[in-house]
Amino acid sequence: MGTPSASSGAPWTPSRSRRCVPTSEQQGKSSIRGKILHVDLGTRASREESIPASVHALLVGGKGLGIYLLLRTPRGCNPLGPENDLILITGPLTGTMAPCACKFGIVTKSPATGGFLDAYSSGKIGPAIKHAGYDAVILHGVAPTQQVIVIDDGRVDFHDAGSLAVSGLAPLQVDARLRKRFGHEYACASIGLAGERESLVAGIFADQRCAGRGGGGTVMGSKNVKAVLVKGTRPVPVADPEAFKTAAWIARRYIRSGESTVRALPLLGTANIVDTINATHVLPTRNFQAGHFAGASEIDGESWREHYWNEAVTGGRRSGNIACQHCAISCSKIARAKEQPGRDDPSFPETVQELDHQVVIDGPEYETIFSLGSNIGNADREVLLKANYLCDHYGIDTISTGVIIGMLMEAAEKGIIGKDDLDGIAPSWGDAVAIFQLIRKIGTMDGCGATIGKGVRAIARRWPATAPLAMHVKGLELPGYDPRHARGMGLCYAVSDRGACHLHAFTASVEAMGNAGGMDPFDMGQRKLDLFLTLQAESALVDSSITCFFTLNGMQAKELVSLLRTATGLDFFKGQDSVRKHAARVLALTRLYNYREGLTANDYALPGRILKETHATGPASGIAFPDMAPLLAAYYKEMGWSSDGKPTPATLAALGITPALQDLIEP
Ligand code: SF4
Incomplete structure (x- = not known):
């Protein structure tokens, strides 16, 4: 439908008093594009929106930007209805030369859980979105017939999926056919038959990889979108090229x-x-x-x-x-x-x-x-x-x-x-x-x-x-780690915003694999909680920058922070515990979104089998999983949440989450 008209008008503009908010001159040199592309599938209209730099300053990008955008959807909307949005999201390092940043994410309301969903995958579509000039692409509404959306820098075109003979096909076939038809310079994300038929376990595929969890492909199918193709030709600048080059070199050495x-x-x-x-x-x-x-x-x-x-x-x-x-x-x-x-x-x-x-x-x-x-x-x-x-x-x-x-x-x-x-x-x-x-x-x-x-x-x-x-x-x-002999994973599955997720705080790497000197898998005390909070903070950092989770097996959070600072010109992580505070901010928002959508503290619980049945053999044989309540209470206290797991007004204020943003949570 041609080039979208530029518009701004974010419903919420946070305070510009934060020290890391950039000047407009700095913004022009940042790897953050400061723009998102809205695509209305029902009307075939598209438009750009400028995102205030203060939003990035507060939430970085990736998951943080994703929850900010998802909070704008109407409370209680049907995950498979026109009011839910499918957000293709990138991070501040996407499209740069930062190691292992060739990724993208999807954020939406999950049809599997009814709550917040983020899922990430490798795929050139992430860098393509950035090169097209955007930090995110949001698909709104439902197309009347199944479509392939083609984004070429700022131009958006709609093509009938049936005419392109890709309906019902496997993602790999779709990718091959569409790139043959439109050109191999396009990056593609697509769904298979399961997404079209609204199986709740359908993922979104890109380059043989998959953002698989929670039904993102189901949401795409419900919108009558078979594939999104993106081509971008605009360079992604970094704020300080020399310092960024050095930061990337150091990160690569550590990795x-x-x-x-x-x-x-x-x-x-x-x-x-x-x-x-x-x-x-x-x-x-x-x-x-x-x-x-x-x-x-x-x-x-x-x-x-x-x-x-x-x-x-x-x-x-x-x-x-x-x-x-x-x-x-x-x-x-x-x-x-x-x-x-x-x-x-x-x-x-x-x-x-x-x-x-x-x-x-x-x-x-x-x-x-x-x-x-x-x-x-x-x-x-x-x-x-x-x-x-x-x-x-x-x-x-x-x-x-x-x-x-x-x-x-x-x-x-x-x-x-x-x-x-x-x-x-x-x-x-x-x-x-x-x-x-x-x-x-x-x-x-x-x-x-x-x-x-x-x-x-x-x-x-x-x-x-x-x-x-x-x-x-x-x-x-549940993913592939039994919490009965890695109890930190029990807390991980229970409190993760998207349901049973192993990446929220992957304690099994220490409890079962012996990384960092190992830790007693049965421990559920303060030491385990400290480990959990550190890993949770690192995961949130990875998700907001959208880099590969495995980089932290070599480099540390400080190298990632350095990449973010030199790429964006924003000093997101100043002061003590700033990485933990970032996680606290993003997770407070996803938790409040879930509560807004009707989930309660009772939904943050492990399956009965884990709690009531014991292993017949091995180190956990005959050992019952203890009551989770004390660990959950300690976790909530550390996060500044109430006893039923809800972030308190004082915590939100301390994290810089303003009343205006809270209005999106409880309209
Ligand atoms: S380590 Fe990460 S970035 Fe590298 S191939 Fe594996 S998933 Fe991709």
Whole structure:
């Protein structure tokens, strides 16, 4: 629809008295664009909005900017209705030469939890948005027919997805077809069939990676958007080029000095932790009934390297290491199935022309190895690879998918549900046919897929006797760390704003993997809380700058702060505890958003299985998970929240969250 008209008019302008608010001259040299692009899908109008520099000064960008923008949506809106927004977000380092910053995020109201959702992924669409001149693109409303949105610097065009022959296709096909049609200089984010059919576990895919958690792809599907293409040609300046260059050099040196960033991740990807997590009985097995999987050595990093990531074994064809743009680590792996189904194989019709009808994946990553491996009793690498491929094909989150399948397998084993409930599918642990069939159901929403594609909470509602088997927090399925022998992860899952999220404060890295000298996995005292608060602050910093989580395995928060300062000219993090204060500010807003949308303190709770059932073997065997209340109370106190977990007015004032911004929270 042509070039948008520039407009400003943010509904909230915070005080400009903060010391790091830049002058207009400084802003022109900042890596922050200071503009977002609004795209109205219903009217096909688009417009730009200037974001006051004081918003960035307070909230940085990425997640911080995302919650600021999401708070403008109407209270109580339907996550799959026109009033919810889908926000494609970048960070201050996106589009610069900062190491490992080739990422983007999505922020929206989650259809899985009904609360705040942020999810991040590698993908060139992040830098493309920045090069097009924006910090974020917001999709409003619903398109009358399925569309592909093409953004070319400031120009926005709408194309009928049907005419482009991409409706119903897999994200990889969509990416290949659209970039062939529009040009390879475009970056693409798209959804698969699951997003179109509103499976609640659908993700948004970019460059074979996925912002998978919480149903971002479902929101995109509900808006009738199949893909967003972005091309940007404008340079992204930095405030102090020489200082930024030095900061990037130092950051890269630190990243290249970590044991995990130099050896483990490049060699074995995130799969490098499988053996350690299994040895410490933290690897969720058979729907979280145990923390140790006898078949783990068949699906650990070494085994993938020996059989799938070794180019000599796979003939050098699309296998081995790859990396995101400007990455200093290279954790990604490409694996190709050994037994290819063949182009006309009726038992595996999902192979596509664009991949030469080959089953190829980026991975598998640790989370997929747990979810489609140990958690469903599967020690067969080839089956796991094909299951991963099917998830990518339909555009669904592998974590949630594996936890759904694990729940169904246990429910079938216990005789709670049977073949008649699942369109003739009889799930049993590790059964390849059932695994593939169930993924197809979740991905297509056909038959029983209409229920199981909505996640474990929906399954528990449909078959109430399965409720004790539903492993979720707030409707988001648990990721791959059993809290019974890494209790910090219990707090992590419970208090995370998006539901069960391992990245909110990844204490398992210390409790189970022994980083930083290790810490007693059973401890739930002040020492654990201090660790938790430090990791939580680092995660919030990573999410607001949108850099790769793994960089902090080499560099520290201060290197990231230095990159942010020299790129933006803003001294966000001055004074004691400034990184923790940033986290406190952003998390206060996401917590208040969740309360505004109807969640309560009771929603911040672990599944009954974790609290009531003990492991049969291993260090946590027979040891009950203690009452979480004292740890939660201590956490709330540290955060300056009330006893029911609500940020107090005094805390909000101390964090610089003004009454005007609070009006967005409680209109
Ligand atoms: S470490 Fe892995 S996920 Fe992170 S930027 Fe590098 S390749 Fe991408």
